[in-house]
Amino acid sequence: MGSHKHHAIIHIIESLQQQLQLIISDTEELENDILPNYRKVNQSTTAEDFDKVLTAIKEQEEKNCVPVHKAGRYTIKSVDVLLKRPGTLKVMDDHVVFSTIQSPFGDDDKYLKSVQCVGRDKILTTGNACEIKQIDRTGVILQTIPTHDWDKGEFLFSLKDWYPVGLCYAKNWDLLVSMRTTDMELRRIVRYSGSTEIQEIQFNGLGQSLLSTDIAYLLPITENSNGDICVTDYAGMEVVVMDSSGELRFKYSGNPTYRNFRPLHIASDVNAQMLICDTLGNVIHIIDGDGSFVRYIEYPCYGGLSIDTDHNLVIGDRHSKSK
Template identity: 35%
Template sequence: MAVHEIGNQLVAEIDKKKQEREPINNDFLALVADTKGELNEMIEKNNSILCSNDATALLGYETKNQNFRSVPKQEGTCPTFQPGFVEKDALLTMFCFMHISVHNIQSPYASYEVFPKLDNLHCIGSEIWLSGSNRLIQRINRAGTLLQKISTVNRPLILASNLKKELIFAFVLPNTKVYILKNNKIQTLMDLDSWCPVGVCCTMNGDLFISMRSIRKGHSRVLKYAGTKETLNIQYNNKGKALFSINVSFALHLAENRNRDICIADYGGRNVVVLDALGRLRFNYRGTFSNKGEKSAFKPSHFATDVKYQMVVSDIANNIVHLIDCNGAFLRYLGYHCTGGLSLDIDGNLVIGDLMSGKIKVIRYLGEES
């Protein structure tokens, strides 16, 4: 309202100035019209002399150019607009943009020069599960204190959890099994035979979505399971074209949005694929930049959805986080490095990791109304 009031005041002042200037402008226009008439009359007279054979008129001609050398000047000055300096932080506060607070945690992956590095993280309650480029899965609290360390037979690729807050994970290709941690013991949850799991998420009713690639990487798909029973197979669009990238081994991190959409971050395909609850394509998000010349191609990696139905996706190529609404419209960037995983904690805070330093940031990015 205040912005509209200020605008209305400025418009009223301009209208007032225009009314005050109107008589002066009319007098000036009348003077210009008279001068133009005299000038045209003189030009016609000169042309008639040139076209005639009257030597007396030619020899007796006296120029009147001097009468027109001084151009009539309009009195008064026009108002000019001089924009003031805009303080960015003050403007953000004035328009009630989200106030972002950040809490830093140092994970066990602390600035290793070579290996291991922080690859992935997943929040369960107030705790954070981590995996890196070594054969370990580790659990820490918000203070960064190591609570548990689990040795694995291979390098973990993905971390997830079910409604019972049990950790679910899978290893890098060509592993074909999905594992679960029950009573601190690793058990096989599912064997996908000739398919390799590259993403897992639990739905609001306890079902599992698993993204997978064939062992030879020629096919990619997403399956939904109720227990161990397959209930949905998503691989192609309505034209028979593959929905997901193939011939690559990258993860297909996925999440179910609160509107039941299935959202997949396809790093290999350089887009976010959003499907409805029946697996039909709703839209693809391929990134958006104000100055594309200064940015690399969009490469989405880790993914989450929040209580506002928004999608939070890390863009590894540009080391930034995109915030997208449930219809694929870009909302804003969260300018934090996010190369070592992304998740939302029990309070709705964004938790992101940095691959090289092992540092974790807990970011409160949602407004108070959330």
């Protein structure tokens, strides 16, 4: 190891130790000075009281934790966007980044592309490498699954001339798969119960395709708490939402603040709200279960997004490099 690299490592370690001491000091301040003022929380506590606490936490996090966050290259951030008040879950006025997780895809040629929470403690990550890596909340790799060796794969059903471009589990554990034909002329959504195809969604009442065709982009898919099927049509520049029977409910094509809209990743919370990654604006759009715009979260999301079982938003920050 060269002398320059050795001194750089020592400098980083010293910097992290200094930041750790600041965090410990500020944590004690929060516990001794701020928390006692808000310990008696009940149904009559106002939203303003909660927001004051969250603002104080955010200020300390931004002041002391950002230098630690920037030590990573491609990162995954846990972002608290749902304010957990007694009896309700509501989108907060401002998000709070409460942890940063080092992505296993950190080389220049292996960037983070998507994240998927598995319960409370595990995250599935994918990059442009031919593998899926399961990590815990500290960034430790628990399992690596190669995806390029199809000969070793186990297939539950035959797709023939169709190619899968998105999938998710429904609330009843049916499997929803978005797919296109190998010639890219048709797209559809298929619901499977086990290995049995039980539903196909492809056209509207006029016989027109519900999803754009003639292009090879992915079709990320999820089901919200209302049972609606939500698909981000990247090529069509819109989010397509259908009810459980496959009837079109609405399409969302962005908000005037960001006129060019390219949706990619999508997740849904317990309130049936949809969180949509806009790759052009590099922001997250939140819409309600009827397609009405709620707000933006101005935060990089190109590396994917998912919601864990504690209702926290987990975001993959593809371009988070040390500076």
